[in-house]
Amino acid sequence: MHSRCDIACTYCYVYEHVDQSWRSRPLSLTDDTIDRIAWRIGEHAHAHRLDSVRVVLHGGEPLLAGRARISRMASRLRSELAPSTTLDLRLQTNGVLLADDEALCRLLVDEGITVGISLDGDRVANDRHRLSRSGSSTFDQVIRAAKRMGAPRNRTSFAGFLCTIDLDNDPVAAYEALVDLDPPRIDFLLPHATWENPPPRQVGLDVVPAPYADWLIRVFERWTRDGASTPIRVFDSIKSALAGRGSLTEALGTEPSDLAVVETDGTIEQADSLKIAYDGAPATGLDVFSHSFDEAYAHEGFAARRVDQDGLCTTCRQCPVVEVCGGGLYAHRYSSANGFDNPSVHCADLLKLITHVDASVREVVPGTTEPKPHGFQLSHFEAIAAGFGGEEAILALRETAESGNLNVLAMLLKKARDVGAYSRVTWDAVDEVEARAPDAFKSLLTHPYVRVWADRALDGLGSDSVDSSALDHLRAIAVAAAARGGVNFELNLAARGGSLCIPTLGTYSLNTKSIAELALRVDSGIITANLTSDEGDAGGDQLTWRPRRILEGDGLTVALEDTDPYRDCHQWPIEPLVSDQEAAAWQRLFHQAWQIIERDHTDYAPAMRVGLSTIVPLTRSATHQRSATARKAFGSVGIARPDTADELALLLIHEFQHVKLGALLDLFDLFDPSDTRLYDVSWRDDKRPLEALLQGTYAHAAVTDVWRARLLRDEPPDGSVSARTAGEHYVFWRDRTLQAVDVLIGSKSLTPLGERLVELTGERVSRWLDEPGD
Amino acid sequence: MLTTKVADLHGVTVRDRAAELMRTGSDVRRPDAEDRGQVPVAAFNASL
Numbered sequence: 001m002h003s004r005c006d007i008a009c010t011y012c013y014v015y016e017h018v019d020q021s022w023r024s025r026p027l028s029l030t031d032d033t034i035d036r037i038a039w040r041i042g043e044h045a046h047a048h049r050l051d052s053v054r055v056v057l058h059g060g061e062p063l064l065a066g067r068a069r070i071s072r073m074a075s076r077l078r079s080e081l082a083p084s085t086t087l088d089l090r091l092q093t094n095g096v097l098l099a100d101d102e103a104l105c106r107l108l109v110d111e112g113i114t115v116g117i118s119l120d121g122d123r124v125a126n127d128r129h130r131l132s133r134s135g136s137s138t139f140d141q142v143i144r145a146a147k148r149m150g151a152p153r154n155r156t157s158f159a160g161f162l163c164t165i166d167l168d169n170d171p172v173a174a175y176e177a178l179v180d181l182d183p184p185r186i187d188f189l190l191p192h193a194t195w196e197n198p199p200p201r202q203v204g205l206d207v208v209p210a211p212y213a214d215w216l217i218r219v220f221e222r223w224t225r226d227g228a229s230t231p232i233r234v235f236d237s238i239k240s241a242l243a244g245r246g247s248l249t250e251a252l253g254t255e256p257s258d259l260a261v262v263e264t265d266g267t268i269e270q271a272d273s274l275k276i277a278y279d280g281a282p283a284t285g286l287d288v289f290s291h292s293f294d295e296a297y298a299h300e301g302f303a304a305r306r307v308d309q310d311g312l313c314t315t316c317r318q319c320p321v322v323e324v325c326g327g328g329l330y331a332h333r334y335s336s337a338n339g340f341d342n343p344s345v346h347c348a349d350l351l352k353l354i355t356h357v358d359a360s361v362r363e364v365v366p367g368t369t370e371p372k373p374h375g376f377q378l379s380h381f382e383a384i385a386a387g388f389g390g391e392e393a394i395l396a397l398r399e400t401a402e403s404g405n406l407n408v409l410a411m412l413l414k415k416a417r418d419v420g421a422y423s424r425v426t427w428d429a430v431d432e433v434e435a436r437a438p439d440a441f442k443s444l445l446t447h448p449y450v451r452v453w454a455d456r457a458l459d460g461l462g463s464d465s466v467d468s469s470a471l472d473h474l475r476a477i478a479v480a481a482a483a484r485g486g487v488n489f490e491l492n493l494a495a496r497g498g499s500l501c502i503p504t505l506g507t508y509s510l511n512t513k514s515i516a517e518l519a520l521r522v523d524s525g526i527i528t529a530n531l532t533s534d535e536g537d538a539g540g541d542q543l544t545w546r547p548r549r550i551l552e553g554d555g556l557t558v559a560l561e562d563t564d565p566y567r568d569c570h571q572w573p574i575e576p577l578v579s580d581q582e583a584a585a586w587q588r589l590f591h592q593a594w595q596i597i598e599r600d601h602t603d604y605a606p607a608m609r610v611g612l613s614t615i616v617p618l619t620r621s622a623t624h625q626r627s628a629t630a631r632k633a634f635g636s637v638g639i640a641r642p643d644t645a646d647e648l649a650l651l652l653i654h655e656f657q658h659v660k661l662g663a664l665l666d667l668f669d670l671f672d673p674s675d676t677r678l679y680d681v682s683w684r685d686d687k688r689p690l691e692a693l694l695q696g697t698y699a700h701a702a703v704t705d706v707w708r709a710r711l712l713r714d715e716p717p718d719g720s721v722s723a724r725t726a727g728e729h730y731v732f733w734r735d736r737t738l739q740a741v742d743v744l745i746g747s748k749s750l751t752p753l754g755e756r757l758v759e760l761t762g763e764r765v766s767r768w769l770d771e772p773g774d
Numbered sequence: 775m776l777t778t779k780v781a782d783l784h785g786v787t788v789r790d791r792a793a794e795l796m797r798t799g800s801d802v803r804r805p806d807a808e809d810r811g812q813v814p815v816a817a818f819n820a821s822l
Contacts, residue, residue, distance in 0.1 A: 227793045361797075370794075374782045375775040403783040410791035417796070427789070434787055667778035753776075 001062035001069065002028045003264045007094050007138050009118075010129045011164060013192045014060065019275035019282070026264045028065045033266045034073050036288045042080025044293040052086040057113070058261075058272070063097040067107055074111040090159060092116045094130070095145030096138055105148050109157040116159040117146055119181075120166065121174030128166055146181045150423075152494030153515045156469045159420060160185035160231075167203055167211050171218040179230050184468070185420040187233035187249070188216060190328075190346050192276045195335035198345050213352035220357065230424060231417050238357045241324040252350075254326040256306040260296055262288055270301045277334035304340070305330060315343045321354040374400045376667055384660050385757035387701055387764060388603045394611040397663040398446055401634045404666055405445045408454045412471075415461045421468035429478040429491055437485020444481045447504050448614050448636035449566035453477075455632055456566070469496070473566075476502050482522045490521045492532060499563070502527065506547040507563035518543070549583050551615065553594030559614045560586055561636070567616045569630040570638030575617035585641065586617070592645030593652060600709045604653050604702065611635055612656055627651040629658035631665075650706050657699040670694060670754030671747075679743055682736040690749055694758070697740040701761045704733040708768060737765050 003025040005012070014022055029037070045053050055077060057070065074089055081087050091108065095117040098105055108115055120126045123139045130138050149158040160183035163174060178186050190212055193199035201207050208214065220235055228235070237248040247253025250271070261269040261282065266289055269282035284299045296302060309317055312327045319325065327333060328344030335342050344350060380393035389397075409430075416422045434441045444450060453473050460467035475493045480503045482489055493500055495516045500508040508529055510516055517532040529543060549560040561567050562578040578586070598605050613635035618626050625647060626640035637655035642648050664670070671690050678687035681696055688696070707730035741762035744750060750758060783791055 227789055228796055229789075371781045371783060371786065374778045374780045376778050378776055381776055399784070400778060400780045404780050406783045406786070406788055407781060407791060409788045410795055413788060413792035414795045417792075431787070431789055434789075667780055668776070669779070 001057045001065035001073070001091075001264070002060040004064060005059060005061040005094070006064060006096055006133075007061070008131060008133045009094075010131075011191060013273060013276050017192065017197075017276040019277075019279050021263075021275070021280065021283070022060070029069060029073070029264050031069075031072060033264070033288070034069060035076055036266060037262050038073065038076035038080045040288045040293060041077060042085075045081055045085040047294070050085050052088055053081060054088040054090065057089070057091040059092075061094055061097070062091050063093050063104070067104065070113070071107065071111060074113060087112070088114075090114045090116065092118065092162065093145075094118050094138065095142040096132075098145035098148060099141035100144065102148065105154050105157075109154050112157070114157050114159045115149055116162055117142065117149065118162045118164075119143075119146065119178065120163050121169055122177035125166065125169035125174050125177070128168065129164070143181070146183070150182050151517060152472055152475075152492060153517050155184075155423065155472075156467065158184055160187070162187050162189060164189045164191055165212055165215055166191070167200060167215060171215045172222050175219045175222055179226070179424060182424040183230065184416075184422050185231045185233060188219065189234075190251070190332070190349065192273060193332060193345050194277055195333075195342055195345050197276070210348040210352040212346060212349040213356070216349075216353050217356050220353075220360070224360065229413075229417060229427065230422055231420055235357060236418075238324055238354055239361060241326075242354075242358055242361060247324070247326065251329040252324065252326055254308055254323060256308070257302075257330070260293060260302070268293070268296045270305075271330065273329060273331040276331050277340075278336075281331075281334075313338075313341045313343060315347075319343075319351070321351055321358075324354050324358075325350045374403060374667070376400070381664070381668075381753070382756075382760070384607075384664060385753075386760045387657070387698070387705070389607045389660060391606045391610045394607045394660070397660070397667075398611070398634070400667055401446050401451075401663060402442050405451050405454065408451065408458065409445070412454055412458055412461070412474075415458055416468070416471060419461050421461055421471060423468075423471060425491070426471060426474050426478070429475060429482075429489070432489060433478050433481040433485060433487050436487045437481055440485030440487075441481045443484065444477055444503065446634060448630075448633035449561075449564045449569075450477060450503060451632045451634065452566040452569045452630065469494070472496075473501075473503075476500065479520050479522060479527060480505050483525050483527050486525055488523050490519065493518050493520055499565075500529075501564050503564060504548065504559070506545055509544045509546065511542050546577075549578060551587055551590040553591050554598070556594055556609050556612070558590070558612055561614045561616045567614075567633075567636075567638075569633055570616055570618060570628040571630075572626050572628055572638060572640070573619040574638070575619055575640075578617055582617075582641070586615075589641065589645050589648050590615070593648035596645055596649040597653065600713070601649070601653060601706060604656070607660060608652065608656050611659060612637070612652070615639055615652075617641060625651065627655050629655045629662065631662045634663055635659060646710070650703065653706055654699050654703050657702045658695055661695055661698045664757075665691070668753050669751050670757060671751060672749040675747065675749035677747075677749075679747070681743075682739050690744075690747060693740060693744060694754070697737055697744060697758065698761060700733050700737045700740070701765050704730060704737050704765055704768070707733060734765055734768060738762065738769075741765070 003022050004027055010016060041053060057073065077087050077089065089112055091113050093115060119142050120130060126139045127137045132138055148154060161178050163178060163186060165188055191199050201211050203211050223232055223235065233248055237252045241247045241253050246255055250257050250259060257271065259271050261272050263269055266287045268284055268286040268288060268291060270284065272282060274281040284296060284301055286296050286299065304311060309322060316322050316327045328346055328350050330340060332344040332346055333340045333342045376396060380389065380396050383389045383393050413427060457470035460470040472494050475491050479491055483505060495508060495510055495518055498510050498513045500518060508518065518529045519532050520527055520529045549562060551558050551560050560578060560583060562575060568574050616636060616638040618638045618640040620640040625642055628638040637652065639651050642651065671694060675690050678689060679693045681688050681693055683696060707726050710726040711730050741758055744758045
């Protein structure tokens, strides 16, 4: 983007090594060159049907190119790559220009540019090389930039730190200084060197054979003790390559390099690290105005990087770690005598480091510590399979849900780490509430929408496009657990779209839809929030708190959830904020409905008393009753408020059957998952998969039971449903349930446990056929 | 006692479980319907 820099790092490979081609380059890309580069990249992507292309905006200092050029590059690239190729756009900066420029940060976020910042550790480490042109420290500016990019509002565009190793810096101090800034990822770089200009190897008064390995091993040991939480690319690459999954960086591994550089004059060059070898080393004689990237691909310089191990020197080919090392960074192999036909000048360091990591990994035998599966009492299964289940059975279901949801959270942590979306602040907050308020944390784990959020967040961290903003909600979960568990702490959270939900407790509303950062303080169970000082432009914003609504029945309290952003998992549209009047209507109906359930449907009540936690209001339909259950939201049902308590009682019983069976399906295979056939069901026009048929059968047996109880009642309830109508409903659902039982048995796809559940359902409903008055 | 598909993580922290997943390099199957290629959502839209 720009061929000059606003600081003067002493080790810079662009200016301070043998290649001096920067002197003849234009300062910045012109609009024409930007357009041509984007067109060439698009041409290449379409010709080779690439799913994605990674473009790194580099320099010099790329931010010196200015906002207009950066935006132009981003938009041109998106335009040329659309619609079939995904753009992974990044930028590597010294951070100085981001220190006090929030608008520039926002521009990068808005353009979808992921920003890496160069920082070598603490102040002493950083100021050893990374100084301004006048020789003053850049440390404070870079720290401000790092904090700005790491703030929740910008974090989705923060890639992390690049840190160049200097033996004079203490490795653990450098590591801790970087980790304390909570980056999504760190990479440690070996200093650029060749056999002509070897790296310093002196530690104190001694020259040691592999001092960079020793330095990195000290970091590795500390990192391992920290749970390897913050991803470190060099270590992750070695582990990945050791496991046969390939390296994550061109500095390691035997994968062919697929990197081309375009300079500010449009010339196409090989990897810019080659500038350390000799003057003009990266040059190809090609440019984007006259040549395609396919022509560059055929250039001998690029071709030399695609010859796998055959392109390595004899020493490398005979080395036991060659598959992992791959000869190190190509530029580091250079000598004037042999060109690049040498081991890396860092060979001894790479060998020692890889051997150390290999030994460390081998100490753990995969699978040896895999926990045992949950047991589940047969009597509990039978009770639920029969249609009911007592309090103990449902509590056992809840325990398994806790484990399942904790596992998903752990998977999310691993995934966040793998894709560079890890936040130490966020996960440290989780650690703290988990350790200090374990019961409150467990309670939050089984909140219905925590699982819904965690699954969506996992999907959002896919390898192609990482949406780390979904992880912000974890901070809100930690705050909720802290408040419920009496843990005092402080945490900043981002409010998006004008609200911030603290799960199970309530919601903050702002009178702005833009992203705002709130500083939350939890003290003795009380949460207070303030807009952070960085939100000065939103100074007029008003913060209002609304606690979560609840519904009270005799011996049962449930949430009327109308703010949690993850409640929209119930297939039907959800109601927005419920008014006081509407909430009062819900309360009247719920109180009566629960009385009906406890009086007339006593077998269903115990399970609901301990398992039903949440009702989500759905939008009402003029012609239909609406209700739904989401498989992942244990304990929650979605219902459009009906007119009568009898209707609500029926919907609650119906949906809670789905909740129970959904939880059972998480524990057991009840049918052959390879049966992908669709089945006729008598209660819908469309054909349904086997699981839906099973769910419908189980739930409609209960619906039949409800209508049967009403039929047997002396007086029609509420005057809304006559006994005659109840009889029609009863026969309708009874016959359809029995038909569905036959279809399920006939499918031959049920497991023994599934057969048992269907048998029990069929037996129960069949018995009613013999009742008088049928 | 029936054996379930869900690992018993009673007493295990999120961090420890994640470290275990990192060490083994494995992605544990999510024990839900997504793995079976269908995401049936039970929904009731009674017209009676």
